[in-house]
Amino acid sequence: MPPNEEALARLSAGDALLRAIVPAREAIPALAQGRALSHAGPPLPYRAMCGPMQGALQGAMLYEGWADTPVEAHARLEAGEVRLLSNHEHGAVAPMAGVISPSMQAFIIENPTFGNRVATIGNEGIQREVLRCGAYSPAVLSRLRYLNETVMPAIAAALPEGLSLREIMAQAILMGDELHQRNVAGTLLLLMALLPQIASPPARNPAVTHLRETSQFFLNLAMAAAKALLDPLSGIPGCTIVTAISRNGVEVGIRVSATGDRWFRAPAPVPRGRYWEPYSARDANPDIGDSAIVETVGLGGAVLATAPACQQIVGSSDEEARRLQSELYAISAFQSPFFICAPAESRGSPFGLDVERIACTGITPVITTGIAHRQAGIGMIGAGIVRPPLQVFVDAWNAVRDQATESVT
Amino acid sequence: MPPNEEALARLSAGDALLRAIVPAREAIPALAQGRALSHAGPPLPYRAMCGPMQGALQGAMLYEGWADTPVEAHARLEAGEVRLLSNHEHGAVAPMAGVISPSMQAFIIENPTFGNRVATIGNEGIQREVLRCGAYSPAVLSRLRYLNETVMPAIAAALPEGLSLREIMAQAILMGDELHQRNVAGTLLLLMALLPQIASPPARNPAVTHLRETSQFFLNLAMAAAKALLDPLSGIPGCTIVTAISRNGVEVGIRVSATGDRWFRAPAPVPRGRYWEPYSARDANPDIGDSAIVETVGLGGAVLATAPACQQIVGSSDEEARRLQSELYAISAFQSPFFICAPAESRGSPFGLDVERIACTGITPVITTGIAHRQAGIGMIGAGIVRPPLQVFVDAWNAVRDQATESVT
Numbered sequence: 001m002p003p004n005e006e007a008l009a010r011l012s013a014g015d016a017l018l019r020a021i022v023p024a025r026e027a028i029p030a031l032a033q034g035r036a037l038s039h040a041g042p043p044l045p046y047r048a049m050c051g052p053m054q055g056a057l058q059g060a061m062l063y064e065g066w067a068d069t070p071v072e073a074h075a076r077l078e079a080g081e082v083r084l085l086s087n088h089e090h091g092a093v094a095p096m097a098g099v100i101s102p103s104m105q106a107f108i109i110e111n112p113t114f115g116n117r118v119a120t121i122g123n124e125g126i127q128r129e130v131l132r133c134g135a136y137s138p139a140v141l142s143r144l145r146y147l148n149e150t151v152m153p154a155i156a157a158a159l160p161e162g163l164s165l166r167e168i169m170a171q172a173i174l175m176g177d178e179l180h181q182r183n184v185a186g187t188l189l190l191l192m193a194l195l196p197q198i199a200s201p202p203a204r205n206p207a208v209t210h211l212r213e214t215s216q217f218f219l220n221l222a223m224a225a226a227k228a229l230l231d232p233l234s235g236i237p238g239c240t241i242v243t244a245i246s247r248n249g250v251e252v253g254i255r256v257s258a259t260g261d262r263w264f265r266a267p268a269p270v271p272r273g274r275y276w277e278p279y280s281a282r283d284a285n286p287d288i289g290d291s292a293i294v295e296t297v298g299l300g301g302a303v304l305a306t307a308p309a310c311q312q313i314v315g316s317s318d319e320e321a322r323r324l325q326s327e328l329y330a331i332s333a334f335q336s337p338f339f340i341c342a343p344a345e346s347r348g349s350p351f352g353l354d355v356e357r358i359a360c361t362g363i364t365p366v367i368t369t370g371i372a373h374r375q376a377g378i379g380m381i382g383a384g385i386v387r388p389p390l391q392v393f394v395d396a397w398n399a400v401r402d403q404a405t406e407s408v409t
Numbered sequence: 410m411p412p413n414e415e416a417l418a419r420l421s422a423g424d425a426l427l428r429a430i431v432p433a434r435e436a437i438p439a440l441a442q443g444r445a446l447s448h449a450g451p452p453l454p455y456r457a458m459c460g461p462m463q464g465a466l467q468g469a470m471l472y473e474g475w476a477d478t479p480v481e482a483h484a485r486l487e488a489g490e491v492r493l494l495s496n497h498e499h500g501a502v503a504p505m506a507g508v509i510s511p512s513m514q515a516f517i518i519e520n521p522t523f524g525n526r527v528a529t530i531g532n533e534g535i536q537r538e539v540l541r542c543g544a545y546s547p548a549v550l551s552r553l554r555y556l557n558e559t560v561m562p563a564i565a566a567a568l569p570e571g572l573s574l575r576e577i578m579a580q581a582i583l584m585g586d587e588l589h590q591r592n593v594a595g596t597l598l599l600l601m602a603l604l605p606q607i608a609s610p611p612a613r614n615p616a617v618t619h620l621r622e623t624s625q626f627f628l629n630l631a632m633a634a635a636k637a638l639l640d641p642l643s644g645i646p647g648c649t650i651v652t653a654i655s656r657n658g659v660e661v662g663i664r665v666s667a668t669g670d671r672w673f674r675a676p677a678p679v680p681r682g683r684y685w686e687p688y689s690a691r692d693a694n695p696d697i698g699d700s701a702i703v704e705t706v707g708l709g710g711a712v713l714a715t716a717p718a719c720q721q722i723v724g725s726s727d728e729e730a731r732r733l734q735s736e737l738y739a740i741s742a743f744q745s746p747f748f749i750c751a752p753a754e755s756r757g758s759p760f761g762l763d764v765e766r767i768a769c770t771g772i773t774p775v776i777t778t779g780i781a782h783r784q785a786g787i788g789m790i791g792a793g794i795v796r797p798p799l800q801v802f803v804d805a806w807n808a809v810r811d812q813a814t815e816s817v818t
Contacts, residue, residue, distance in 0.1 A: 174718040175594055176584040185584055188597050192621060195611040202604040202611055212601060306717055309583040312752040343721035 003239035004333045007257055008352060010232045011297075012337045014111045016225030018163040021156040025102035027119035028090050032102060035066060036083040040098025040290040041248025042263040043086040046077045050249035052134025052285050055376025056097030057084070059136030063144055064101050070136055070377065088246055089261070092119040093223045093290035096132035096372055096380070097249070104144075105152035109165060109224040114232040120224035122147050122155070123217045128276065128379040132289075133372040135379035147210070154207035158194040165225035168193070170338050172218070173303050173349070179222040180291060180300035180368045181383045182310035186218030187211055223290060226297035235260045237407065240400055241333060242353040245296050245365065245388060249288035249372070252388045256355050256396040258403055264396040266389040273371045273384025274315030285374040287386045292367045298336040298351035301366030301385065302328050306341045314368045314383050324366045324385075325350065331357040331365070355400065358393040412648035413742050416666055417761060419641045420706075421746045423520045425634030427572040430565040434511035436528035437499045441511060444475060445492040449507025449699040450657025451672040452495040455486045459658035461543025461694050464785025465506030466493070468545030472553055473510050479545055479786065497655055498670070501528040502632045502699035505541035505781055505789070506658070513553075514561035518574060518633040523641040529633035531556050531564075532626045534619075537685065537788040541698075542781040544788035556619070563616035567603040574634035577602070579747050581627070582712050582758070588631040589700060589709030589777045590792045591719035595627030596620055632699060635706035644669045646816065649809055650742060651762040654705050654774065654797060658697035658781070661797045665764050665805040667812055673805040675798040682780045682793025683724030694783040696795045701776045707745040707760035710775030710794065711737050715750045723777045723792050733775045733794075734759065740766040740774070764809065767802040 025032040037060050039053055061073035076082065087093050094100055106119040124147055129135040131144055168189045175185030191211045202208040211217050230243050239257035246253050253263035268286035294300040304310060304321040311321050328350035335348030353365050364387040371382040410418065434441040446469050448462055470482035485491065496502050503509055515528040533556055538544040540553055577598045584594030600620045611617040620626050639652050648666035655662050662672035677695035703709040713720060713730040720730050737759035744757030762774050773796040780791040
């Protein structure tokens with residue numbers, strides 16, 4: 001089978017089941033060794049990090065009781081007292097700064113066909129002040145505590161056995177979600193799946209109340225499901241399909257199947273955004289988060305055309321979203337076997353971002369993204385559209401070709 | 410203010426609040442006088458009715474205990490022992506045969522701006538065998554009993570105060586519903602609105618279980634809300650806006666603002682459909698139901714373009730739905746102030762079907778419709794697209810012009 005076809009076959013054979021909720025230190029064993037925190041994007045040292053990622057790490061230090069003030073947290077992080085891990089390198093993903101600390105509760109998502117597992121955390125909420133965008137006020141920490149100590153156990157108590165997130169995602173994109181900046185339907189469908197197992201009146205159940213108030217709750221699960229579906233596609237010789245896109249707020253990194261876990265990196269651009277009052281593009285941090293894994297599996301920007309309400313959120317339009325989607329078909333090797341955006345035509349979303357096609361056409365993927373304030377401590381300030389730099393795809397394509405040459409010689 | 414602008418102003422000022430659930434005999438007083446049943450579409454005598462409407466009336470006779478067998482029910486109906494009422498003429502709407510009997514439970518929807526009220530019944534379910542499509546087996550009657558005696562009281566117990574159905578509808582069309590053949594999101598959003606008031610574990614609550622299983626539940630409410638919004642537009646001299654489209658399975662009838670409650674009628678066409686196995690177009694009854702009121706308010710076929718999953722249900726396509734929508738803009742006087750199908754462009758759905766534009770262009774409205782088997786006792790066999798005959802709009806347009814001439818002379 002040609003290598004890209006092999007990738008499609010592995011994707012098609014997979015699923016993404018929500019298996020359990022466990023402490024992050026169990027889900028990500030490296031977090032349990034000494035003091036460690038994980039973060040979005042390719043690895044980088046603390047001093048090189050952007051404001052919102054430094055802020056989120058400071059907040060996690062406070063949350064874990066490893067520092068009493070942001071200033072102390074900053075000093076300890078700068079002194080290298082805490083090991084910093086890249087989520088993707090430890091089987092995890094999380095949005096924006098993506099910081100995961102050992103005592104947070106983590107979802108475990110499994111691809112049952114291949115047995116690989118992915119961890120992610122719960123979504124704090126949709127207000128401006130959130131840890132994932134670098135805020136760390138007492139209110140942020142208190143909500144984080146409520147999420148992990150009250151909401152996540154309530155969800156755990158209501159989890160049905162082996163819930164297919166892939167199926168929820170397939171339904172959600174037919175309900176106006178693109179599953180990156182809009183997860184209204186995904187969150188409702190998750191809540192529907194929990195309802196039969198809830199043993200208390202809904203108004204008094206923290207899982208019900210949190211999910212009703214947090215329309216982005218499903219994002220984290222969509223991301224982990226995307227990674228669970230994509231990880232088995234890694235390491236196919238000659239395969240030019242992108243298996244991960246991730247950003248740490250300074251650099252964008254991508255992985256391509258043939259070259260396995262290797263990152264191809266370039267400076268992260270600032271998204272073109274729609275800002276919340278009183279913020280503007282001057283306040284924006286460059287592109288950040290593991291969340292572009294949903295675009296890698298053919299969602300997010302790839303299905304913005306069928307998510308009219310999301311077009312508004314990211315400052316796009318019906319016309320632009322349609323044009324972007326046709327560009328994505330041009331650089332994708334396949335249509336998704338799962339995510340059917342035009343059922344009457346059996347048309348799957350663009351799947352299989354192909355570094356060869358990207359390098360040859362100069363067309364880059366389209367990511368619908370949240371935007372963090374560039375300073376630590378503030379939070380989310382808008383949402384928009386961003387395209388990773390062409391260079392990372394060109395570099396990856398050259399590396400795949402070099403590998404092929406080496407294996408011949 | 411020009412008459413059509415006056416219609417838009419009245420629509421824009423309105424809302425549709427779900428107020429209560431009461432027995433149909435209270436909601437529709439004419440049902441409480443002797444033996445009476447109501448039905449969809451313009452009035453017609455029992456002998457002239459189509460199979461599914463006769464079947465539904467027979468089923469209602471059995472349900473009310475007014476006959477022991479369908480044959481006896483048929484004889485009594487034929488003998489004129491039961492008064493038959495047109496829903497629209499008694500402040501009610503219901504899908505397909507639309508039969509309402511006195512002991513069913515009815516939703517009351519109010520337009521608070523004008524004080525007018527509309528009644529509708531609960532939706533039985535989405536299986537083939539349903540009373541609304543002319544089935545009357547013991548299983549149908551037993552489900553109808555469960556709906557009215559168990560589900561509707563459970564919903565009544567969980568109703569929040571003054572729930573705006575208009576707002577739910579606005580959200581639902583951004584979640585892939587066109588609110589005629591697809592009401593998945595509307596039904597979920599209704600359930601979400603009930604949840605906080607539910608005092609028992611969800612798995613044991615009949616409102617929760619019925620709504621989770623009945624993705625079309627919201628249809629009846631969308632219809633009643635549409636009528637509640639449209640009724641105040643009736644009776645504006647010179648106004649050429651359609652205020653109701655309704656079908657009794659034999660004839661299509663429309664009402665236009667200037668001529669008030671007068672029906673303009675023509676034979677009902679058979680929808681172009683997508684049939685459920687083993688049925689085909691040969692089995693189809695002509696177009697039936699009050700449900701085209703959702704198209705009259707700018708939903709259903711008018712927003713099929715943003716409901717990809719529904720395109721498949723009715724055998725349409727992305728391309729066709731877009732073309733149909735642009736035709737609808739050509740015959741509509743306005744864009745809906747409520748139902749925004751492209752938020753980034755602030756583009757409302759086509760609203761204000763204008764008999765003048767329809768008569769002049771020859772373009773007729775587009776209805777996404779369920780299809781009933783033409784024989785009594787069978788039920789629903791598919792869904793499709795139908796366009797009312799041009800003649801009714803031409804007749805209405807002529808009547809509005811005649812009226813204007815008379816008022817001048």
